[in-house]
Amino acid sequence: MALKGLDIFKLTPKTNCKECGQPTCMAFSMKVAQGSVQIEQCPHMSEEALATLGEATAPPMKSIKIGVGEEEHTIGGETVLFRHDKTFVSKSLYGVSVTDANADEVLAEAAKVDYVRIGEHMYVELVNVAFEGDKSAFLSAVKKAAATGRTLVLDVQDGDAAKAALDLVKDTKPILNGANPSNYEACNALAKEYGVVLGVRAEDLDALYTTVTALEGLGNKELVLDVGGASIKDAFGNAVKIRRAALKDNDRSFGYPSIVNVAKLAPGDERLQTALASLFTSKYGSIIILEKMDYGKALGLYGLRQNVFTDPQKPMTVETGLYPINGAGENDPCAFTVDFALTYFIISGEIERSGVPVNLIIPDAGGYSVLTAWSAGKLTADSIAKFIKDEGLEAKVKNHTLMVPGKISVLKGELEENLPGWKIVIAPNEAIGLPKFLKEFVA
Numbered sequence: 001m002a003l004k005g006l007d008i009f010k011l012t013p014k015t016n017c018k019e020c021g022q023p024t025c026m027a028f029s030m031k032v033a034q035g036s037v038q039i040e041q042c043p044h045m046s047e048e049a050l051a052t053l054g055e056a057t058a059p060p061m062k063s064i065k066i067g068v069g070e071e072e073h074t075i076g077g078e079t080v081l082f083r084h085d086k087t088f089v090s091k092s093l094y095g096v097s098v099t100d101a102n103a104d105e106v107l108a109e110a111a112k113v114d115y116v117r118i119g120e121h122m123y124v125e126l127v128n129v130a131f132e133g134d135k136s137a138f139l140s141a142v143k144k145a146a147a148t149g150r151t152l153v154l155d156v157q158d159g160d161a162a163k164a165a166l167d168l169v170k171d172t173k174p175i176l177n178g179a180n181p182s183n184y185e186a187c188n189a190l191a192k193e194y195g196v197v198l199g200v201r202a203e204d205l206d207a208l209y210t211t212v213t214a215l216e217g218l219g220n221k222e223l224v225l226d227v228g229g230a231s232i233k234d235a236f237g238n239a240v241k242i243r244r245a246a247l248k249d250n251d252r253s254f255g256y257p258s259i260v261n262v263a264k265l266a267p268g269d270e271r272l273q274t275a276l277a278s279l280f281t282s283k284y285g286s287i288i289i290l291e292k293m294d295y296g297k298a299l300g301l302y303g304l305r306q307n308v309f310t311d312p313q314k315p316m317t318v319e320t321g322l323y324p325i326n327g328a329g330e331n332d333p334c335a336f337t338v339d340f341a342l343t344y345f346i347i348s349g350e351i352e353r354s355g356v357p358v359n360l361i362i363p364d365a366g367g368y369s370v371l372t373a374w375s376a377g378k379l380t381a382d383s384i385a386k387f388i389k390d391e392g393l394e395a396k397v398k399n400h401t402l403m404v405p406g407k408i409s410v411l412k413g414e415l416e417e418n419l420p421g422w423k424i425v426i427a428p429n430e431a432i433g434l435p436k437f438l439k440e441f442v443a
Helices: 005-011 026-034 047-059 103-110 133-145 159-172 184-194 207-216 232-247 270-281 296-309 341-354 370-375 381-390 407-420 431-442
Strands: 064-067 073-076 092-097 115-117 120-123 126-130 151-155 176-179 198-201 223-226 258-261 287-290 322-323 334-337 358-362 401-404 423-424
Touching: 026 073, 026 133, 092 103, 092 133, 092 296, 103 133, 115 296, 120 296, 126 133, 126 287, 126 370, 133 151, 133 159, 151 159, 159 176, 159 184, 176 184, 176 223, 184 198, 184 207, 198 207, 207 223, 207 232, 232 270, 270 287, 270 296, 322 341, 341 358, 358 381, 370 407, 401 407, 407 423
Parallel strands: 092 126, 092 287, 126 151, 151 176, 176 198, 198 223, 223 258, 258 287, 334 358, 334 401, 401 423
Antiparallel strands: 064 073, 115 120, 322 358
16 A cells, blocks of 8 residues: 555654755655655665655556667556546557568568657567467577567467577567466466566456466566457456556556557457557557557557657657758758647648648747747747757758748748848748648749
């Protein structure tokens, strides 16, 4: 059970703070209870007190690390059920499921999903290797999956096959997803021997809970919970109940990240798998496994994930700079808009639709929309001119035509004063008018 502020205060040493010279205060204890600061930040806490408070003040869902190096990922650590309550902590990870028979095809297609959107690298993070009864075929698939460099999920309940696979890839810190009510002791021994995270599954939540508590009794709290694949209804219900038990009821035996294998829930139906992956991105899959992943699926899924796992109080922004669109070069006109990601994608999309080469300039506008940035003083003639000069854009482009969003046409006169030699042109008020405007402008 989590400690309240008063409980923490009782255990906090009554010594003077090194920073302010005042006795350790109730405010710090309350902040710890609320999760806004870590108890370790108190310089006076003894190791005994930290041990007492450490687990009680930790998030109700444990943070688990998988993989190594650049492919190390953190899952779990969640504190709220709904994004609007605060924010989600660790984004869902997507993986593809392979066997020896289809590994070459599936992995080649998944490798094509590799792009950056609003500063986030979008790619298939995991490869799930499924054991189908043939140990040699399973190990062959493990080798092919390991060659991708991605973090692996070893979906195997056979002890001999699991041990052989771990001998091959133990240094990459995969997940051994194979523990169940009948073999959990053997799987736990393997997971501890090789230092990997253990996946746990069962036919129903009661059996899963019993197995998890038994594993905790054996000293293993590096776990992920497989929500099952008997039916879509059961998997969804399990995912929600597990999360609610951990976060609402503070039951730490269900306070672990989850695996949802939609490839098992809808075998052969790629469209349904994509829909289910979207569902479990919001409710509540830490790891989501599909049969295949291609660029078309990825665009929707990764866009959804980025929206769900972005702090709702912090707008998504694109990097400032010069963005040549439609192959624009130094002799093509310039335009500017704000760094708010939604505005950028709308404007750049309409410019692309026009087919007219344009150098789109993105200054720092605080992540606001055009009118909001202007009214807040984040987008002014001075700031735009300063950005153009500081970035050396006057030397990078020879065509000194600058298009101004129609809604802030009031800046035209000031821009002409701040950018002598530039031709300031007023563009349409709405993005939808850009294609017609640009085609007529260059005609």
